[in-house]
Amino acid sequence: MSQGVRTRPEGSGQALSEAYDTALLDLDGVVYAGGAAIAHAVDSLAAARSGGMHLAYVTNNALRTPDAVAGHLTELGIRARASDVVTSAQAAARLIADQVPQGARVLVIGGEGLRVALRERGLEPVDSADDDPAAVAQGYGGPDLPWGRFAEACYAIHRGVPWFASNTDLTIPSGRGIAPGNGAAVEVVRIATGAEPQVAGKPLPPMHRETILRTGAERPLVVGDRLDTDIEGAFNGGVDSLLVLTGVTDGPGLLAAPPQHRPTYVDADLRGLLTGQPEIAQEGDGFRCGGWTASAGADRLELTGEGEPLDGLRALCAAAWTAGGEDACALDGEKALARLEL
Numbered sequence: 001m002s003q004g005v006r007t008r009p010e011g012s013g014q015a016l017s018e019a020y021d022t023a024l025l026d027l028d029g030v031v032y033a034g035g036a037a038i039a040h041a042v043d044s045l046a047a048a049r050s051g052g053m054h055l056a057y058v059t060n061n062a063l064r065t066p067d068a069v070a071g072h073l074t075e076l077g078i079r080a081r082a083s084d085v086v087t088s089a090q091a092a093a094r095l096i097a098d099q100v101p102q103g104a105r106v107l108v109i110g111g112e113g114l115r116v117a118l119r120e121r122g123l124e125p126v127d128s129a130d131d132d133p134a135a136v137a138q139g140y141g142g143p144d145l146p147w148g149r150f151a152e153a154c155y156a157i158h159r160g161v162p163w164f165a166s167n168t169d170l171t172i173p174s175g176r177g178i179a180p181g182n183g184a185a186v187e188v189v190r191i192a193t194g195a196e197p198q199v200a201g202k203p204l205p206p207m208h209r210e211t212i213l214r215t216g217a218e219r220p221l222v223v224g225d226r227l228d229t230d231i232e233g234a235f236n237g238g239v240d241s242l243l244v245l246t247g248v249t250d251g252p253g254l255l256a257a258p259p260q261h262r263p264t265y266v267d268a269d270l271r272g273l274l275t276g277q278p279e280i281a282q283e284g285d286g287f288r289c290g291g292w293t294a295s296a297g298a299d300r301l302e303l304t305g306e307g308e309p310l311d312g313l314r315a316l317c318a319a320a321w322t323a324g325g326e327d328a329c330a331l332d333g334e335k336a337l338a339r340l341e342l
Contacts, residue, residue: 006321009264009317011276016265016272017051019221020240022055022219025056026222026225026229030244030246033246034173039246039269041078042077042078047273048273056086056215057069058207059088060087060088061088062089062110062166062201063112063140068113069082069085070085083214088201089118090117091206091211092201092206093118094210095198096123096135096137096164097121104123106134107127108137111141114166129155129156137164138189140172150189162198163197164198165186165201166182166199166201167200167201169182201229203228205237208237221241222237223241224242224243225243225246225249226248228261232260242264243267244269245342251313254266256328256333257328268310280315287318289315290308290311291306294320296320296329300331300332300333300335301336302336303315312339312340316336
């Protein structure tokens with residue numbers, strides 16, 4: 001990753017699948033949505049793999065086991081093994097194992113994915129604060145997690161047992177809309193105890209460490225749809241990132257991104273792995289990409305020209321991020337974005 005504050009997306013003369021040895025792919029919003037494959041994902045991933053790129057699937061969801069995730073991907077037509085999947089449950093289990101004795105008991109507030117990950121590290125999952133746990137591990141347990149599980153966590157934490165959370169995503173997407181995520185459940189325990197957990201998942205370093213240890217990646221590229229987890233996680237790990245616009249991030253959010261949320265590359269979907277990325281050139285006070293030129297006015301972003309809408313968005317990113325510098329850009333980009341009809 002380039003040093004200093006990123007002020008524009010970068011270009012690449014090579015296809016990204018050739019420039020990087022491993023894609024660290026988020027799942028929901030990148031590979032699938034609501035359980036179904038996102039358009040172009042299956043074919044793009046197959047082509048990247050055929051070209052020699054290693055594909056790893058990195059998720060903050062601690063509920064499902066790697067076997068279950070790999071099985072789902074296989075059903076969608078994406079060849080995957082359990083060893084290709086890295087979860088926040090695995091990152092949390094390693095974080096705990098580094099701090100408690102081998103074979104220690106761990107009180108689990110979550111689902112099967114967390115239990116399997118703890119056993120993998122030689123730890124014993126238990127269900128009660130009265131089982132003398134050495135740690136509390138909290139991960140997403142699905143919509144039917146009993147309220148009494150939170151009470152068990154609070155009892156143990158009040159006794160001084162260290163608390164670990166797989167991740168703190170406040171929301172998760174579902175087939176019916178946005179639902180509470182593990183972060184919302186963590187807040188329940190935080191309010192009741194006044195304690196703070198050690199957190200493993202994206203965008204924090206334990207998740208990046210787990211991913212690199214498991215994949216052996218030397219030139220990794222993080223691929224995600226969320227600025228505050230995927231892209232910030234890449235920033236914290238000092239690696240490059242590709243934002244795809246198939247998930248939660250929209251144009252206004254991207255233009256207003258502070259430095260830690262600015263991706264190296266921006267593309268519509270996973271077909272971006274198979275192509276190079278256009279250069280953005282500075283022209284006077286503006287920035288040109290393809291047939292578009294973007295600049296920062298007194299109170300709003302300006303866009304002129306025509307061509308591929310994504311090139312216009314990339315040019316606007318350069319104008320907005322340069323204007324924002326080390327902060328988020330506060331200029332109005334609504335009118336400029338409307339021209340692109342993204």
